[in-house]
Amino acid sequence: MKSLLKLKYLQLRNALLRGEKKKYLLFLLLGLFFMLVLGFFFYKIFGYLAQVQEFPHVFKVFLAEKLLMMIFMTLFSMLLLSALLTSLDVFFISRDLHFLFSTPMPIRSAFAWKMLETGAYSSAMVVFFSLPIIFFYCRYFAPGAAQVLQVLLAFLLFIACGVLCGILLGLVIPAFFSVRRLQPVLSVFSIIIISSIVVFLRLLRPERFLEPNEIDNVLKYMGSLDLKVFYYFPFSWLARAMSLTAEGRGAPYWKTIALLVMLATALLALILWLRKKFYLQLFDKLNRGGKGYYKSRWRPTTLRNDYLPLWRKEMKTFLRTPAQWSQLLIVGALVAVFVINMKMIPLPHPSVRNFVSYLNLIMAVFIVSGLNSRFTFTSIPGEGPGQVHILSSPYAKVKFYRFKLLFHLLPLLLIGFALYALGDLALHFDAFTRVIALVFLPPAIIFLTLLSLVLGIETNETNPLSPEHVIISKQGISYMLWSMIYLAGGLLVLARPVGIFYWKRFTREAVPYAEIGAWFAGFLLVNFALIAYYYRRGRRAWLAREL
Amino acid sequence: MCYNRSMLEVTNLQKKFGKRDALKGITFSLAAGEIYGLLGPNGAGKTTTLKILAGLLATDGGSVTIAGRPYHRENHELKKLIAYVPDQPFLYYKLSGEEHLNFYQDLYKIPYAKRREKIDFFFKYFEFEEYRGELVENYSAGTRQKLLISQALAVEPKLLLLDEPLVSIDPLVGRKFKIYLKEVARQGTAVLFATHILTLAQEICRRIGIIVDGRIIVQGELDELMSLAGQNTLEEFYFQTVLRHEKPAEA
Numbered sequence: 072m073k074s075l076l077k078l079k080y081l082q083l084r085n086a087l088l089r090g091e092k093k094k095y096l097l098f099l100l101l102g103l104f105f106m107l108v109l110g111f112f113f114y115k116i117f118g119y120l121a122q123v124q125e126f127p128h129v130f131k132v133f134l135a136e137k138l139l140m141m142i143f144m145t146l147f148s149m150l151l152l153s154a155l156l157t158s159l160d161v162f163f164i165s166r167d168l169h170f171l172f173s174t175p176m177p178i179r180s181a182f183a184w185k186m187l188e189t190g191a192y193s194s195a196m197v198v199f200f201s202l203p204i205i206f207f208y209c210r211y212f213a214p215g216a217a218q219v220l221q222v223l224l225a226f227l228l229f230i231a232c233g234v235l236c237g238i239l240l241g242l243v244i245p246a247f248f249s250v251r252r253l254q255p256v257l258s259v260f261s262i263i264i265i266s267s268i269v270v271f272l273r274l275l276r277p278e279r280f281l282e283p284n285e286i287d288n289v290l291k292y293m294g295s296l297d298l299k300v301f302y303y304f305p306f307s308w309l310a311r312a313m314s315l316t317a318e319g320r321g322a323p324y325w326k327t328i329a330l331l332v333m334l335a336t337a338l339l340a341l342i343l344w345l346r347k348k349f350y351l352q353l354f355d356k357l358n359r360g361g362k363g364y365y366k367s368r369w370r371p372t373t374l375r376n377d378y379l380p381l382w383r384k385e386m387k388t389f390l391r392t393p394a395q396w397s398q399l400l401i402v403g404a405l406v407a408v409f410v411i412n413m414k415m416i417p418l419p420h421p422s423v424r425n426f427v428s429y430l431n432l433i434m435a436v437f438i439v440s441g442l443n444s445r446f447t448f449t450s451i452p453g454e455g456p457g458q459v460h461i462l463s464s465p466y467a468k469v470k471f472y473r474f475k476l477l478f479h480l481l482p483l484l485l486i487g488f489a490l491y492a493l494g495d496l497a498l499h500f501d502a503f504t505r506v507i508a509l510v511f512l513p514p515a516i517i518f519l520t521l522l523s524l525v526l527g528i529e530t531n532e533t534n535p536l537s538p539e540h541v542i543i544s545k546q547g548i549s550y551m552l553w554s555m556i557y558l559a560g561g562l563l564v565l566a567r568p569v570g571i572f573y574w575k576r577f578t579r580e581a582v583p584y585a586e587i588g589a590w591f592a593g594f595l596l597v598n599f600a601l602i603a604y605y606y607r608r609g610r611r612a613w614l615a616r617e618l
Numbered sequence: 619m620c621y622n623r624s625m626l627e628v629t630n631l632q633k634k635f636g637k638r639d640a641l642k643g644i645t646f647s648l649a650a651g652e653i654y655g656l657l658g659p660n661g662a663g664k665t666t667t668l669k670i671l672a673g674l675l676a677t678d679g680g681s682v683t684i685a686g687r688p689y690h691r692e693n694h695e696l697k698k699l700i701a702y703v704p705d706q707p708f709l710y711y712k713l714s715g716e717e718h719l720n721f722y723q724d725l726y727k728i729p730y731a732k733r734r735e736k737i738d739f740f741f742k743y744f745e746f747e748e749y750r751g752e753l754v755e756n757y758s759a760g761t762r763q764k765l766l767i768s769q770a771l772a773v774e775p776k777l778l779l780l781d782e783p784l785v786s787i788d789p790l791v792g793r794k795f796k797i798y799l800k801e802v803a804r805q806g807t808a809v810l811f812a813t814h815i816l817t818l819a820q821e822i823c824r825r826i827g828i829i830v831d832g833r834i835i836v837q838g839e840l841d842e843l844m845s846l847a848g849q850n851t852l853e854e855f856y857f858q859t860v861l862r863h864e865k866p867a868e869a
Contacts, residue, residue, distance in 0.1 A: 369717050369721070379724070383724075384710060384713065384717075387712060388710060391753070392712055456704075457708055457710040457711075459672075459702075460709075460725065460769075461725065462672075462674050463672040463674055463697075463701075464697065465697035465726060466694070466725040467692075468692065615676070617674060618669070618674040618675070
């Protein structure tokens with residue numbers, strides 16, 4: 072075990088010494104940024120709950136507990152599914168298993184190491200999301216040092232329960248199904264669950280918490296959430312333990328902790344028993360693998376397009392990789408939330424609609440940028456070593472570059488305009504917003520798609536372990552930062568002409584169309600220059616690529 | 619067999635990886651219908667040479683001509699004459715074997731009418747017909763290698779670049795491969811292949827070159843070289859030559 076820890080340490084040290092410091096620093100900055108955004112959100116919510124004069128303290132704590140339960144229910148599902156998927160990978164598929172099992176290291180030590188790995192990989196994101204929530208909850212409801220420790224203890228046990236539960240399922244499931252076949256199916260399943268939770272939570276309209284006039288509705292809403300079945304789950308126990316800490320009720324708090332400890336111990340005992348009885352048998356079973364037969368549909372075609380073979384290859388690969396296409400389901404959920412937001416958004420005055428339209432554009436490009444990060448950026452590194460055949464064949468390299476760009480750009484333009492159109496259908500924006508959409512969306516989407524493709528080429532990665540490994544590369548994090556900076560810049564540049572237009576309309580003065588036109592032309596020119604620069608930079612990098 | 623027409627001319631080829639000189643001026647030529655074996659220790663520069671010829675690496679010096687015309691990695695017309703089998707089974711795992719062959723043929727713009735028969739032939743000849751509809755990810759290492767060899771042979775190249783082609787291949791199919799290789803050479807295809815299997819090189823190569831530390835230290839007709847050195851097997855000749863180069867005093 073000690074030697075494995077040392078190995079991890081050496082891997083990290085070598086990565087840092089090899090010049091990956093910047094990557095980790097960027098990753099840290101991005102993480103801190105998201106933590107700040109989350110922190111601000113919960114600072115406002117808990118701050119509001121704690122300071123509302125009309126509510127007695129007990130009721131505030133009760134409301135906070137219900138809110139926490141909703142949040143931890145989501146996080147628990149994420150943790151459970153993540154631990155399940157990670158454990159299937161770590162315990163059965165991971166590349167180092169054959170090496171570990173061929174050494175004199177006892178199986179129980181290798182197994183314990185794999186449990187730690189699963190715990191660290193699967194809980195990192197949940198811990199990351201939870202810290203600002205816990206911090207601001209403690210600030211307003213449990214500020215004492217002892218209280219903070221109590222909350223942290225309950226949280227740690229909650230994480231342990233989720234991880235152990237996932238590992239247990241991960242050890243049982245391979246007894247019935249092939250892991251290699253199951254893992255993609257489970258990935259899709261988990262993404263459907265998470266997407267459903269996102270949509271479900273949005274449909275519950277949590278913004279009603281912040282509306283004192285709607286308190287009756289909120290109480291009904293609480294009632295709808297107060298399902299008896301929830302009381303059997305650790306997320307409910309954690310919310311309860313935090314609430315009891317806030318109320319200063321020691322005895323019931325420790326009873327709740329005892330529940331968490333008992334569950335974790337029982338899960339651990341079951342896992343260790345399964346390890347002893349079945350783990351190696353299941354590992355052997357996995358290595359027998361399964362088979363499927365694909366009918367070849369590479370039929371003759373009368374189309375004489377040079378991009379056609381690449382398009383066919385790309386579509387087949389994409390559709391046969393559930394881990395790829397299933398992520399589009401999350402996008403579907405985000406779009407659903409987007410549309411619901413549009414429908415439910417409270418508008419104090421009809422003129423605000425146009426301001427919403429302006430933000431809608433930014434939101435649409437933000438979603439496109441997220442898709443770029445996941446799909447366009449990883450596209451060329453994700454080709455893997457198979458690109459040997461394209462580069463060694465007579466197929467023009469520059470065509471491959473153009474194909475990759477078009478393959479991602481066209482659907483993304485469609486998605487961008489569709490998102491704008493959905494907002495327009497819901498709120499009936501005015502004609503000027505359509506002009507802004509035409510000015511803003513195409514250059515922004517083209518630029519961001521190109522930027523992600525070019526930075527993807529510059530990773531020089533030709534055999535990545537997974538798309539996620541590429542996304543967290545130095546270039547991946549740079550893309551996220553630059554795309555955010557671009558969006559903020561675009562928002563600021565367009566604020567001026569949009570502001571002038573609506574202000575003049577409001578004051579019933581003549582609209583200075585020449586000035587607005589100049590701003591738009593300037594925006595387009597800058598984008599044209601950026602696009603031309605990045606297109607050439609990407610082309611150069613691609614043509615110079617060596618395998 | 620007459621080998622008078624030059625298919626490949628490599629002159630003073632150089633390549634650097636950072637500060638390290640991987641190739642320090644390699645020169646050799648290959649006639650149509652000739653099988654040339656590149657031999658040498660690990661890291662000597664065999665794969666680098668093949669990768670440059672396949673267009674995967676750029677050169678840092680020297681020149682290459684193919685069929686009498688200057689070659690560079692963006693010369694798509696000349697690349698139509700070349701097929702390359704890499705030293706590792708790099709494939710698109712989510713395509714079936716048949717789709718992979720079709721995809722490769724599309725890259726070479728081989729008409730559909732011509733390819734059907736070839737594809738059927740190679741699945742049968744290399745004995746992996748039952749895998750033609752199976753995703754490559756389910757193939758064994760040997761089957762992946764058969765697919766790589768099939769796709770290179772199916773485009774009927776004039777210059778075939780093979781990097782350790784028989785890795786993971788069973789002896790029976792290996793034998794068929796050698797027979798087929800001799801046949802395509804007889805029909806005029808020049809074959810350049812890098813290998814560590816000296817018996818294979820002795821069996822099928824007319825000429826060999828031994829690369830050590832980025833330079834070809836010996837090259838020529840295999841029989842002539844061995845008789846000049848007074849050796850009976852390529853293995854003895856190889857060891858004597860490489861050792862003499864690496865440790866001149868001991869040799």
